[in-house]
Every structure is written in C-alpha cells, then in structure tokens.
Amino acid sequence: MAALNILVGVISRFEAWVMPRVWVDRLRADFPAHAFLEAWDADAIRRLLPHADVAFTPFIHRDLFPSLHRLRWVQSPAAGVDMLLFPEMIASDVIITSARGIRARPIAEHVIGVAIALARQLPAAWRFQADHVWGQDSLEGRTTSIITLDGRRMGIVGLGAIGMEVARLASAFGMRVTGIRRTIGGPLPDGVEQILPPERLTDLLAQSDVVVLAAPTTSATAQLIGAREIASMKRGAFLINIGRGSLVVDEAVVDGIRSGHLGGAALDVFTHEPLDPRSPYWDLPNVIITPHTSGAMQDYWTPLVALFSENLRRFERREPLLNVVDKSAGY
Helix, strand or coil: CCCCEEEECCCCCCHHHCCCHHHHHHHHHHCCCCEEEECCCHHHHHHHHHHCCEEECCCCCHHHHHHCCCCCEEECCCCCCHHHCCHHHHHCCCEEECCCCCCHHHHHHHHHHHHHHHHCCHHHHHHHHHCCCCCHHHHHCCCCCCCCCCCCEEEEECCCHHHHHHHHHHHHCCCEEEEECCCCCCCCCCCEEEEECHHHHHHHHHHCCEEEECCCCCCCCCCCECHHHHHHCCCCEEEEECCCHHHECHHHHHHHHHHCCEEEEEECCCCCCCCCCCCHHHHCCCEEECCCCCCCCCCCHHHHHHHHHHHHHHHHCCCCCCCECCCCCCC
C-alpha cells in the first residue's frame, strides 16, 4: 500500500480524553512508511483533514466533509460515534470504526458499584458522615429500605459489549438479568436469562429492580426514558445511566426521585456536560452523580492505540477492520 497521511487528533475539552503526545510518537515509530499529521485543537483538525487518508479523531465537522476527498477511514477513540454520524458521512463510503469494548470492564464494575451503593443506602450514610451524625436508626430502622442484590432483577437496555459485561458481573451477585437489543436470536450471552426486542421496553421496566441504560444515542433512543416509562417501573426501582444523557428526560427522572417512585438513581452522563451547578440532580436524595467517569481506567491509551494499530495493519493489507460501525444503525 502507498504511504498514507494519517491525522491524529484525539482531543477534547476534558484533559483526561486528550491522548498524550508520546503515543503519536510511538505510532510514527511503528509505522514509518506513513505520514502522521498531529492536531491538538479543532482548528488544526479542520486545517489538516482535507490532506488525510485516515483520521484518528472523535469528531469531524459536517461543513468540512465535502472537501475531504481523500478520507477513507475514521477511527473513533470512543465507543460512541454520534458526533461522526451526520447524513453525508452515513451516505459515504468512509469506514468508521469505534473503540467498542475497551472500557466495558471498568464501566461494568462501576455499574455494580453504584448498584450496591444504592441498595445499601450509601448516599444517605455519606450525608450522615459529612454531618458527623450516627444514623443507624434512620438507616436500619423498622422502615429501612436497604436491600441486597441477590435474587433481584436487572434490566439492561442495550446488550453491546458494555451491557454484556454488566450482565456477567450482575449474575455473579445472584441477579436475574433481562436485556433489550435489536437482534434477539442466537444463544444468550453469559448471565442473561432473557432478551427482549426494543418494543417490549415497558415489560422490561415493569419487572426490573435495577434498570441500566447502556444504549447508544440514535434517533430511536433519544429521550427513551420519560415520564411514561418511569411510571411503568417498579416503585422503588433504581435507574443507572452509563449510556448517554440524551437517553433520559431529565425532568421525568427528577420527578420520579422526588415522588419516591424511583428508589434511587446513579447518573454518569448528562444531556449537557459539565452538569450545570444549578441542576436539581445535585441535591436529590439517593442520587449518585459521577462526572462521566464510569469508564475511567489507569491506562486507556495502551489498548486504544493497540486497537488503532491493529486496524491500521488490517487497512494496509485490505483486510476487514475491527469494530466497524453500522452507520445506518448508529453504532
């Protein structure tokens, strides 16, 4: 294969999601036949993309796309690719690959962690601790809402790499897992008792003690959980969102917590990030807020760059790439 121009622009307004320069140097050393174009801000990405055959970046500006005559493949550094899926990109021959699966284990551990925290009423215990109050009678009195996860039902909306890892871990805690995904045929994933199609979302919500949102953002999943869906959930059920903030109607979740219909919520993603300091989420009881860190891990860059490198070798050999996105489906 002829030498390629490869744009590396793994940037973000959040420092944790900016790839250290040493990894670009490593790619340049591992693939000396190709030219690596470094971009450390959005303006540089716009300037360099028209010269790129390959782009390793989380986003491409739609208005720039008509000028990207050389572009053949985009590797996203994230599992979600919604910032790449505008109509012109979807209709084009440009291949998109994602980082699906790299963060599955840490996110699954996060889900189990916050599920335990909600079940054991740890947010209330943390408030007592902050106030220097011994809250035993409040937490473990005759009306205690502390529960165990063993024997409870978990409903997972989205059985991709993350959802399947969540199911595997939840089943180890004795939970009975039902999942929703578009394709329901074939063998059941480890830890999953039942798979339902998307049109049976209400059935999943009605039977679940813990509902986990692990679906991507698509036209079909935007504001998937609103007032009607929350009303169909078991009273006292927990809602955990590690998918996208756009999956829920915020006002409906707030109302569900305030009314007591929802027993608690753990929210890692939000419609607008950072979360507005004035958001009512901050002060709601039995709500755990984490700042989009469910997938945090000490070394994300080693497996991510290894994935890109493997895909680049496959691209050189004209072999099928890993984690190819179905652009029409949105993931």
